[in-house]
Amino acid sequence: MPIAIDKSGPVPVFQPEGQINSANAAAFEADLLTHLEKGEQKIVLDLSRLNYISSAGLRVLLLLAKKMKQSGGALVLFGAQPNVKEIFEISGFLVILKVCDTREQAFAALP
Numbered sequence: 001m002p003i004a005i006d007k008s009g010p011v012p013v014f015q016p017e018g019q020i021n022s023a024n025a026a027a028f029e030a031d032l033l034t035h036l037e038k039g040e041q042k043i044v045l046d047l048s049r050l051n052y053i054s055s056a057g058l059r060v061l062l063l064l065a066k067k068m069k070q071s072g073g074a075l076v077l078f079g080a081q082p083n084v085k086e087i088f089e090i091s092g093f094l095v096i097l098k099v100c101d102t103r104e105q106a107f108a109a110l111p
Helices: 025-037 055-070 082-091 103-109
Strands: 003-006 013-016 016-021 043-045 052-054 074-078 099-101
Touching: 003 016, 003 099, 013 103, 016 055, 016 103, 043 055, 043 099, 043 103, 052 055, 055 074, 074 103, 099 103
Parallel strands: 013 043, 016 052, 043 074, 074 099
Antiparallel strands: 003 013
């Protein structure tokens, strides 16, 4: 699963493409945790190119959000396609995670 990284804004924006499922969730997790270990305190995920996320992918996001919170950082997601947003809604993740509609809203939601 390709992940584009845009560092042109105030914080890095990670943009996974395709699906996050049990086959690639561990690699996705390792990639994001590498950036966290390098000292990133704020991360934004652009989900506009993500068309599916499984429970394994949700676990990665929950783990990342927890680690970010413990280190005083923040994780914000934006641009979720309707089917991905529905998965977040059904799983209760819209209450747990900061999920915005646009990049601008995501940057504004960062502490």
